[in-house]
Each structure stands twice: as structure tokens, then as C-alpha cells.
Amino acid sequence: MNGTLEAPNLDVAFLALSDPTRRAILARLTQGEATVMQLAEPFAMTQPAISRHLRVLEDAGLIARRAEGTRRPCRLSKTGLDTIDQWLAMLRDALSKNYDRLDALLVTMKSGNEEEIP
């Protein structure tokens, strides 16, 4: 598997990822497909504002939308992100944090003060 971003234009992808709302939308979509209404819910934003963010993500190849009647549910695009990459990224993040904490603990253990760690 090649997890490299296959966006037509890397600048477009970088720009799409440079906004915290758009990154939060991507995080929400790791749970599965969602409608604009569902995506707008956690934010103090109008649906048109969310739709503009979605268009940027779609142009960058990070999400895909399909037509379902009048709704156009969004999902993470296979070309952009893959569940296994998402899961590994989450695992990597949790483990990195764990091991950074373990580094600190090991320093304290070495100095013989392990009982004093809060």
C-alpha cells in the first residue's frame, strides 16, 4: 500500500489541510460517511460555510461525495486516505505519547525516585 497523497496538485492538498475546521471534518469522516448537516453540527458554522470547506477538500482529492436524492453524503476518499492508514496514524499517535511518557518515567526510575511521580 502506498499511503502517499495522490492529489493532482500538492499545493491544493497542503492548502486544504492548513485549516483546523477542514482537519476536524476529516477526523469526523473517519467514523464513516456523513451529510453536510451532520458535519455542520459540531461547528458554530452555517451549512453554506461547511459546504465551502467540503468543496476545498473535494478538489484536493481528500473526500468524495455521492448523490443520494437531494443529499450528497461525504466520505474520505480512497485516493487520499485509507482506513488502515487512519488507524495506524491513531495508533502511532497514542503510542508515541505513551513512549514519551515512558521516557520520562525511566529517567525518574534511574534516579531512584519512581514513587514520587504524580
Next chain:
Amino acid sequence: MSKMTIKTEGDRFVVVTRRFAATPEAVYRAHTESKLIQKWMLGPEGMTMPVCISEARPGGKIRYEWTNPVGGGFYLTGEYVELTPFSRIVHVERMHFPDPTPDNHVETRFEADSDGTFMTMRMTLPDAKTRSQMLATGMEHGMEASYVRLDNLNLAQSCHVPTAR
């Protein structure tokens, strides 16, 4: 420190490696003694581990319970299979959300190297359904922390996880 590597091995395994500036004995103890485990194995930011049972002998029980300040949480149960102080731990574990995920077989090795310990952890890759469940749970229990974490992610991390395939 970015000394950690994580990669898939075939369709079934994930291999994590990490270096520590301490003896294999210290790193092994931090992985098996509950008072030490509780201080670092906390996962996403904001979680604590109020319950930690680690009976470090073959057949011994493992139970870790995590909770966050808003009352969310999940737990892990497992059993030790083999222990070789201070170089190798084999155990089985499963997460409960509260439904249990399939068993994850984990082998953790600690090798002395010049400046400390080199750890290799080999675990079973969860199936697609379990992965989605874990992602959903991670989001549910740490939405705010997830946003913060995503803010800190660089593009290389969010879009390119090295895999062995």
C-alpha cells in the same frame, strides 16, 4: 523524540520499534508492574488509568481501565502467556468498547543495545470492522484531543504512514 517506527507486516501484523535510554530491566519492569504501567500507558491525552491489574506470570490476568474527565472510558483485558525477564513478554489482549474486539496476540522483546534498550513489539492487526470501531471510539472519547492532535500533525504523518505492503 521520533525514534518510533510502526509498520504493517503482511496482512496480519503490526510491528512497532522504539529505543529507550534505560536498561532492558527498567523497560521490562515499566511494562509489567502495574504501578509503573499506570504512569505512562495512557493513550490519548486526558485519559487516566484508575485500574491496572498486571499479574506478570504465565496465565496471569491483565486488566487496564481508562477514563477521561467527562466520564467516558473503555477497558482492556488479557492474559500473560510467556515471560522471560527482562527480554520478552508474550500476551493476549482485547479492548472492550464495551463489546470485546478480537484477540490481539502481542510479543514484546527488549534487547540491550549500546545506549539503552531496543524494543520490538509485534501485534495482530485488527480486522477492518474492529479498526473502524477503534477509530470511532477514539474520536468519541477524545474529540477535542483529536482536534488538537490533528492540529499538531504534519502532512507527512497524516498522509504517509510507512507500511510494508
